[in-house]
Amino acid sequence: DTVVLCEGELDQITARAAGFDNVRSIGGVNGLRPKDAEKLRGYNVVLAMDNDDAGRRASQKLGSMLAEIPGKSAVRLVKYPANT
Numbered sequence: 001d002t003v004v005l006c007e008g009e010l011d012q013i014t015a016r017a018a019g020f021d022n023v024r025s026i027g028g029v030n031g032l033r034p035k036d037a038e039k040l041r042g043y044n045v046v047l048a049m050d051n052d053d054a055g056r057r058a059s060q061k062l063g064s065m066l067a068e069i070p071g072k073s074a075v076r077l078v079k080y081p082a083n084t
Contacts, residue, residue, distance in 0.1 A: 002044040005032065005062070007055060011048070023048075029058035037065055044074045051080040 004023040006012055015023040026032040029049065045066055049055035059077045066075045 001042075002046065003040065004046040004048050006048045007031075007050050007058070011050075015048075026062075029054050032062055032065070034065060037062075037069060040066060041069050041071045044076070046076045046078060048078040051084055 002022055004015065004020060005026050006015065006023055007026065007028060009025045009027075012023050012025040047059045047062055047066075049059045049062075063075050063077060
């Protein structure tokens with residue numbers, strides 16, 4: 001019931017190698033379209049974008065887009081420690 005969305009394929013591969021099977025790459029900060037986001041209805045979504053300006057902006061934008069989907073359970077953002 002939880003899916004983790006990350007920016008790139010290497011992020012997804014790394015997460016899966018660490019034992020997280022519920023991670024999906026969206027193919028970049030602009031990779032998730034509203035019609036694709038609809039498929040996440042009912043899931044808890046964790047946004048794990050890169051810890052750079054583009055990733056932080058994407059987290060906010062995607063979080064807002066996902067929050068508008070009726071029937072979603074929760075949207076969470078990964079917060080990275082400073083200097084990582």
